[in-house]
Amino acid sequence: MxxxxxxxxxxxxxxxxxxxxxxxxxxxxxxxxxxxxxxxxxxxxxxxxxxxxxxxxxxxxxxxxxxxxxxxxxxxxxxxxxxxxxxxxxxxxxxxxxxxxxxxxxxxxxxxxxxxxxxxxxxxxxxxxxxxxxxxxxxxxxxxxxxxxxxxxxxxxxxxxxxxxxxxxxxxxxxxxxxxxxxxEAPNLPLVVGFDGGAGDTGELVAGVGALREEYGFAADAVESIGDLVRTGEALLADAAPGEEPPAALLAELGELMDFNHGLLSALGVSARSLDAMVWAARDAGAHGAKLTGAGGGGCIVALDASDATETALSFTQGCEEAFRAELATEGVRVVEP
Ligand SMILES: Nc1ncnc2c1ncn2[C@@H]1O[C@H](COP(=O)(O)OP(=O)(O)O)[C@@H](O)[C@H]1O
Ligand SMILES: C[C@@](O)(CCOP(=O)(O)O)CC(=O)O
Ligand SMILES: [Mg+2]
The missing domain is CATH 3.30.230.10 (Ribosomal Protein S5; domain 2)
Known part of the structure; x- marks a missing residue:
């Protein structure tokens, strides 16, 4: 085995x-x-x-x-x-x-x-x-x-x-x-995940964005804008001390980009009421930023917060089934039994 x-x-x-x-x-x-x-x-x-x-x-x-x-x-x-x-x-x-x-x-x-x-x-x-x-x-x-x-x-x-x-x-x-x-290299980001208990169909959601992008120039622009904000974000990460707790100013900047990213994903039709509710609960609780993660349509959001406030707020948010702190996995795939 x-x-x-x-x-x-x-x-x-x-x-x-x-x-x-x-x-x-x-x-x-x-x-x-x-x-x-x-x-x-x-x-x-x-x-x-x-x-x-x-x-x-x-x-x-x-x-x-x-x-x-x-x-x-x-x-x-x-x-x-x-x-x-x-x-x-x-x-x-x-x-x-x-x-x-x-x-x-x-x-x-x-x-x-x-x-x-x-x-x-x-x-x-x-x-x-x-x-x-x-x-x-x-x-x-x-x-x-x-x-x-x-x-x-x-x-x-x-x-x-x-x-x-x-x-x-x-x-x-x-x-x-x-x-x-x-x-x-990345700093040790304080990631909090909220999960609505649901799921989205990756293939369908990807196809939906593709169709919007074909139909509207401004949807194609939104996709390009996401690329721009990623380049801004990676430059911030590259300047941070690897593996260390990032300073509050950096978290604020990264959080702002995550908020912007969520807005663009939402414009591209892949958010959901439950995801928006969790994103707003995180922001209201003082998270530096929050966005849906992955294909969307339902599922998880990710927020930046070193304190317990976001996790606690999410656990009381209607539509959030599970909230947890996500630890960065430094090791990828590994053999458990050769
Ligand atoms: N524990 C599992 N056992 C078998 N298949 C799984 C398992 N977890 C995920 N999968 C496969 O992955 C699919 C979900 O993938 P996807 O829609 O891309 O969502 P995500 O990758 O965000 O979880 C499932 O429908 C199933 O085919
Ligand atoms: C939407 C997409 O960018 C990510 C999908 O992530 P997930 O399968 O929902 O975890 C699709 C892809 O990159 O293949
Ligand atoms: Mg997948």
């Missing part, structure tokens, strides 16, 4: 715009997806995914094309849920040049699904890492990140960035612009 775990992430700045070649800065957080893989003697893939919102299920199907799972839930639902694991298996088979490899796979995760914390990327990164190791063909981090990106790209119908997958593979804060992916 080979076991790997990979972290989720929050976007400090730049989601959605990153799909169109603008830079983005996500940061990995200490919430992880753990994938256990055992190669099989046949070409079947058996997946246990107990945290999936289908209330957990077990399916078994062969590796051949056209052979779909035999389960008593609607097939499109299963396919939507299984898409990322499926794509990870395909990438691992391809990387190890083992097209008929079969696996028993178990996925466990403390990253809420579809909530903007990159559960899909964490599952794909940990899954490909564990499966290729199990086949005796481990990948280096760059290749792993690239393979994981290709898996997300496929599931999201050709609209994905390398940001989530690179961040999950590498850990820490990263900067992604097109195919240029680099780790960056």
């Amino acid at each position: 080979t076991v790997c775990e990979a972290p989720g992430k929050v976007y400090l700045f730049g989601e959605h715009a990153v799909v169109y070649g603008e830079p983005a800065v996500p940061a990995a957080i200490e919430r992880r997806a753990t994938v256990s893989v055992e190669p099989r003697d046949d070409d079947h893939v058996r997946v246990e995914a107990e945290d999936l919102s289908l209330d957990g299920f077990t399916v078994e199907y062969s590796g051949g094309t056209g052979d779909r799972p035999d389960v008593d839930v609607p097939t499109p639902l299963v396919e939507a849920a299984m898409g990322y694991v499926d794509a990870a298996v395909e990438q691992a088979r391809d990387a190890a040049d083992a097209p008929d490899a079969g696996f028993d796979i178990a996925v466990e995760s403390d990253i809420p699904l579809g909530a903007g914390l990159g559960s899909s990327a964490a599952v794909v990164v940990a899954g490909i890492d564990a499966a290729t190791r199990a086949l005796g063909e481990p990948l280096d981090r760059r290749e792993l990140a690239e393979r994981a990106y290709r898996a997300e790209y496929e599931v999201q119908d050709g609209q994905a960035s390398r940001a989530d997958t690179f961040c999950s593979a590498t850990g820490g804060a990263v900067r992604v612009e097109g195919d240029d992916c680099e780790p960056i």
